[in-house]
Amino acid sequence: MGTDHSTDSTTDGLRFASFPAGYDAADPAKADERTAGWFDAVNLGFHEDRTKEERLPAQVDGYLRDGRILTAVYDDRLPEYAWNPAVPVATYGTMVNDLNVGGSELLPTHLVTAVTVRPTHRRRGILRRMITADLTRAKDSGLALAALTASEATIYGRFGFGAATSTAGVELDTRGGLEFTAPPRGSIAIADADKLRGLVPEIFRAHLERTFGALGRQYAYAMRAAGKWSGENTEPDTAVRSVLRYNADGVPDGYAAYKSLGWQNEPHTVKITDLVAASDEAYRELWRYLGSIDLVDRLTFSEAPVEDPLPWMLTDRRRYKVKHVEDVLWLRILDPAAALGARGYFGDGAVVLDVEDPMALAAGTFLLEVRGGVGTARPAAAGEHADTPRVQLTAAALGSLYLGAVSARTLAAAGSVQAGDAALGVLDELFSAGPAPYCSTHF
Numbered sequence: 001m002g003t004d005h006s007t008d009s010t011t012d013g014l015r016f017a018s019f020p021a022g023y024d025a026a027d028p029a030k031a032d033e034r035t036a037g038w039f040d041a042v043n044l045g046f047h048e049d050r051t052k053e054e055r056l057p058a059q060v061d062g063y064l065r066d067g068r069i070l071t072a073v074y075d076d077r078l079p080e081y082a083w084n085p086a087v088p089v090a091t092y093g094t095m096v097n098d099l100n101v102g103g104s105e106l107l108p109t110h111l112v113t114a115v116t117v118r119p120t121h122r123r124r125g126i127l128r129r130m131i132t133a134d135l136t137r138a139k140d141s142g143l144a145l146a147a148l149t150a151s152e153a154t155i156y157g158r159f160g161f162g163a164a165t166s167t168a169g170v171e172l173d174t175r176g177g178l179e180f181t182a183p184p185r186g187s188i189a190i191a192d193a194d195k196l197r198g199l200v201p202e203i204f205r206a207h208l209e210r211t212f213g214a215l216g217r218q219y220a221y222a223m224r225a226a227g228k229w230s231g232e233n234t235e236p237d238t239a240v241r242s243v244l245r246y247n248a249d250g251v252p253d254g255y256a257a258y259k260s261l262g263w264q265n266e267p268h269t270v271k272i273t274d275l276v277a278a279s280d281e282a283y284r285e286l287w288r289y290l291g292s293i294d295l296v297d298r299l300t301f302s303e304a305p306v307e308d309p310l311p312w313m314l315t316d317r318r319r320y321k322v323k324h325v326e327d328v329l330w331l332r333i334l335d336p337a338a339a340l341g342a343r344g345y346f347g348d349g350a351v352v353l354d355v356e357d358p359m360a361l362a363a364g365t366f367l368l369e370v371r372g373g374v375g376t377a378r379p380a381a382a383g384e385h386a387d388t389p390r391v392q393l394t395a396a397a398l399g400s401l402y403l404g405a406v407s408a409r410t411l412a413a414a415g416s417v418q419a420g421d422a423a424l425g426v427l428d429e430l431f432s433a434g435p436a437p438y439c440s441t442h443f
């Protein structure tokens, strides 16, 4: 949605407005009324506590740094005694950040977040109206791809989003310390929180540039890693400790943030709240440090890569257990030719994709040609390229296929794509032969 625009819907008394977060004009130490109302509505929708008024300006600051646009839906016909009419009955937020799609450049991606519709207003099409207008506008503005992380898996398939990456929730038994097969390299230091806050975006950028599937992060991540904000709001989290890893030249190339879950928790457990490495070595050495902390029996981390090198580094791989795997990114192709052209591939091949899209944004026939891992894609006429392997799929299935986390053969077995053996072979060679995508950014 664009900045600062509003539309009235006179048929049902609903008023839609989009604006950036803002401070009160008369008192810049406060959020403005519409921003405060928007935060109130989001907290209601996600069953979070109300944000304390004095914490709102920090949240406004973070949202402005992220370049977020907030959409609010107001009901001008709420009955007498109802909650403040300046609190919207529905919310929707957007921002743009870079996704590593394996191509020569990161792909700016339209991110959708903070979607709530008040329980008294649910299932009358408010989400559908917001998302239809927003995705159309995002496509018109030239963005090829949209993404979100979903509260429930059943909501967004109908809007053309497909689950595209997952992370593993892992647990490590560290009693007596973890032993690694490779010798230690570089060094680790407990970080100065203020300095870490400045370093986190730099380290994450290096991680993003080398990690297929990684997505740029909002400002809150650096604040949380430094314990300045907690996971849920802008209150400090005084339990968080952070470490930096330095390479052999003394340059920081990774960090981890963690906290004890308390002595009442048996066995004594430390939860890793964030861990970002800009090299394989940094990843290993951060875990070596975490596995060596005295008085800790167990480590947990809910954002580990599904293809995790960690168990392969340990002399006792059974210390490492995957407790659950959860989807993270859901991708929505807005412009198939641009999205397919931006991605990096493996090998050579050509395939024709017939994309169905109930929202019509990505519908059409496209020829993808890949030479030496570099792809070009363009719309094709119906009868063209009759000799090229062909696949029929929905926009949501293309979103799932896009980063190769699932193979075309698996999607075909699930009935989500229709293709002959030749087309499935080409798709799997091009899309799934490389590294598994890893995205640890939630938004």
Ligand SMILES: CC(=O)SCCNC(=O)CCNC(=O)[C@H](O)C(C)(C)COP(=O)(O)OP(=O)(O)OC[C@H]1O[C@@H](n2cnc3c(N)ncnc32)[C@H](O)[C@@H]1OP(=O)(O)O
Pocket: 045, 046, 112, 113, 114, 115, 116, 117, 118, 121, 122, 123, 124, 125, 126, 127, 128, 129, 148, 149, 150, 151, 152, 154, 155, 158
């Ligand atoms: C990216 C994010 O922010 S994810 C967070 C999503 N938000 C939440 O989980 C907070 C709690 N839930 C809510 O606020 C609301 O129920 C929402 C936002 C999920 C749905 O809003 P609504 O306005 O009720 O949705 P709307 O009426 O537009 O429904 C559109 C379609 O989605 C379906 N739908 C909506 N919510 C759900 C759901 N939770 N599960 C399954 N289907 C759903 C509807 O049945 C409807 O289907 P149809 O058009 O194919 O018949």
